[in-house]
Amino acid sequence: MSIAFEPPGPGHWALDRSHLPLGCTPLIQGIMTESEPPAMRRLFRDLGAPLDTIDVGFVHGAMYTRVRPLLGADKPSARQPPRWLMWLGVRLHPEMRRRNRTAGVVQQEEPWKQVIADWHTTTKPQVEAANLALQDVDLPALDGAGLMGHLRDCYEHCVRNWDLHFWLHGYDLGPLGQYLFEASSWGIPATELLSLLEGASPSTTGPARECAAIRAMVAASGAEPTTLSELTAVSSDVALAVERYLRPRRWVLFSRYDLDGIAFGERSDLVFAAIMAGEERDTSAEVAARTAAVRARVPVADRARFDEVLRQARDAMDLRDDNGPTTAEWPAGLLRRALLEAGRRLQEGGHVADPALALEITPTELRATPLPEGLPAGAVLAERRAARSAQSRLDPPRTLGPAEPPPPEGLLPPAMNRLAGTTQLVLQHLGMDGAGHAHALAGAGIGAVSVRAVACVAVSPEDALDRIEPGQVLVVAATTPAYNLVLSLAGGVVTAEGGPMSHAAVLARELGIPAVIGARGALTEIPHGALIEVDPVAGEVRLVP
Numbered sequence: 001m002s003i004a005f006e007p008p009g010p011g012h013w014a015l016d017r018s019h020l021p022l023g024c025t026p027l028i029q030g031i032m033t034e035s036e037p038p039a040m041r042r043l044f045r046d047l048g049a050p051l052d053t054i055d056v057g058f059v060h061g062a063m064y065t066r067v068r069p070l071l072g073a074d075k076p077s078a079r080q081p082p083r084w085l086m087w088l089g090v091r092l093h094p095e096m097r098r099r100n101r102t103a104g105v106v107q108q109e110e111p112w113k114q115v116i117a118d119w120h121t122t123t124k125p126q127v128e129a130a131n132l133a134l135q136d137v138d139l140p141a142l143d144g145a146g147l148m149g150h151l152r153d154c155y156e157h158c159v160r161n162w163d164l165h166f167w168l169h170g171y172d173l174g175p176l177g178q179y180l181f182e183a184s185s186w187g188i189p190a191t192e193l194l195s196l197l198e199g200a201s202p203s204t205t206g207p208a209r210e211c212a213a214i215r216a217m218v219a220a221s222g223a224e225p226t227t228l229s230e231l232t233a234v235s236s237d238v239a240l241a242v243e244r245y246l247r248p249r250r251w252v253l254f255s256r257y258d259l260d261g262i263a264f265g266e267r268s269d270l271v272f273a274a275i276m277a278g279e280e281r282d283t284s285a286e287v288a289a290r291t292a293a294v295r296a297r298v299p300v301a302d303r304a305r306f307d308e309v310l311r312q313a314r315d316a317m318d319l320r321d322d323n324g325p326t327t328a329e330w331p332a333g334l335l336r337r338a339l340l341e342a343g344r345r346l347q348e349g350g351h352v353a354d355p356a357l358a359l360e361i362t363p364t365e366l367r368a369t370p371l372p373e374g375l376p377a378g379a380v381l382a383e384r385r386a387a388r389s390a391q392s393r394l395d396p397p398r399t400l401g402p403a404e405p406p407p408p409e410g411l412l413p414p415a416m417n418r419l420a421g422t423t424q425l426v427l428q429h430l431g432m433d434g435a436g437h438a439h440a441l442a443g444a445g446i447g448a449v450s451v452r453a454v455a456c457v458a459v460s461p462e463d464a465l466d467r468i469e470p471g472q473v474l475v476v477a478a479t480t481p482a483y484n485l486v487l488s489l490a491g492g493v494v495t496a497e498g499g500p501m502s503h504a505a506v507l508a509r510e511l512g513i514p515a516v517i518g519a520r521g522a523l524t525e526i527p528h529g530a531l532i533e534v535d536p537v538a539g540e541v542r543l544v545p
Helices: 025-046 083-092 092-110 112-135 144-186 188-195 201-223 228-232 236-246 268-277 284-295 302-347 355-360 363-368 377-391 414-430 460-469 481-485 501-509
Strands: 013-015 051-059 062-069 444-446 451-457 471-475 491-496 515-517 531-535 540-543
Touching: 013 112, 025 051, 025 092, 025 144, 025 302, 025 355, 083 460, 092 284, 092 414, 112 144, 112 302, 144 302, 144 363, 144 414, 188 284, 188 501, 201 236, 201 268, 201 302, 201 501, 228 540, 236 268, 284 302, 302 355, 302 501, 355 377, 377 515, 444 501, 460 471, 481 531, 491 501, 491 531, 501 515, 515 531
Parallel strands: 451 471, 471 491, 491 515
Antiparallel strands: 013 062, 051 062, 444 515, 451 531, 531 540
16 A cells, blocks of 8 residues: 655745654653744744744654745745845845844854854753753652653753754754854865864764773773773772763664663673773864865955854854763653663563553653553554554655745845855755765765675664674764764764764764765665665765675
8 A cells, every 4th residue: 555645834845854753752742842843933933034943743753844935835836926026025024134133243243153152151061960860769669659750841841842853953053053164165065165174073972082992991900801890890990980981872862862772881782892892082283275276276365254154153053962972862861761661660560561652652642641551552653653654664855735836036135145145055064954875875975985894784773783883884863862872883984864064974984984975875775784885975875896
């Protein structure tokens, strides 16, 4: 039976597989729809963008997004009004006039500089403290009503922090988009511009540095541990260092954003492997040389501006990569933890056969149910899981709904036109515009050196991480920022989704791993176990006979 994919609303929708896998859990669908549209609406208003928000819709478990225009969003037309009428509407509509004034102020004041500074001094410490408060709750000590209350607290914590997550992206992607937008006039390819951001994200390379320090302690002791328990038994100092490393990461979802992903601390084997593979990299000299070469191609009169937009983009990189694990993947991991405790109790009471079936409940059920025993029966939850499993094997169309023609060039006032162009550029380089490369094994190349290695291909990240051997090429649909906890095991990376600014690209760039991002045929045309060549310079993956 064929399954029809209908647009979740008016307008043109693009499939987004770079963030959520197919067959999303009901709770994550709820968190996304409750957090991203209001956050983006507030962000666009704050920045003066001529856009309303980014709408989110789910069709058979697949996530679609639509950039919602400020005017006429619910009645899009394939034919645009006369240009003169659109020109007048932009300049006379009260909200468009307000947005234009705001856009001008934003471009003068560049508010992301303050937001980025606040992240390090105030915002991040507050989120981490709230995460730890929920993490430190003794779940087995809670009665049934207490556990359901804790579950609701975790869900609302996710909604609040995912809202913050999306809002913050305007202040990390803003400077990055500004950098690409302004530098495009100097004729420098985006791939070269983005390569100059390598080394600007301590939050990405931080775990590897911590792991390298633990490895050094182990080497100095002369011990040769083979498991995490053996590692922590080396000495009290090593055990304390491992606990410091794990405390803010134990319940971070690293394999995917959804609740059926795995939290880092649930896989002691991967924790051990990541620690023992940790190493420090210093590419500052290489990046400085590349920067000087690119700067020499910038017109002399524009070099000071190039220096400034590059500096702001580098400042934004750490927030971009720190944002996800702190505000999204850690809160979601805490919700998973509480759901599994509810599932364990349901299993003990004979209500479900598998504790993980608790992941199938809906936001309405979570909010309305006073005790775990009041949640849907195990058979109902099992049916939902089977339906999601079937959805994960679908091949949804990359776009839904009729194309919406962009406004003619020169229609918007200069300040708003710049913001609109920057936003479109960001979506394109994130791989969220629904476009793709003509060649199924071509994408955005990251790195300067090719690698030949065996491909570890998996439709789920968990499967890949079960099977990957050090040095193999990890081939998955997409990655999350928290993959930096284990990606050091891979010799190369290939993803089917994303673009040169996606998390997979950033991780590969920071960790020095050759990658091709957004090769749409990666999961279908690369056999598991095949010898492949990842050529980041050409942006291609080739099967080696």
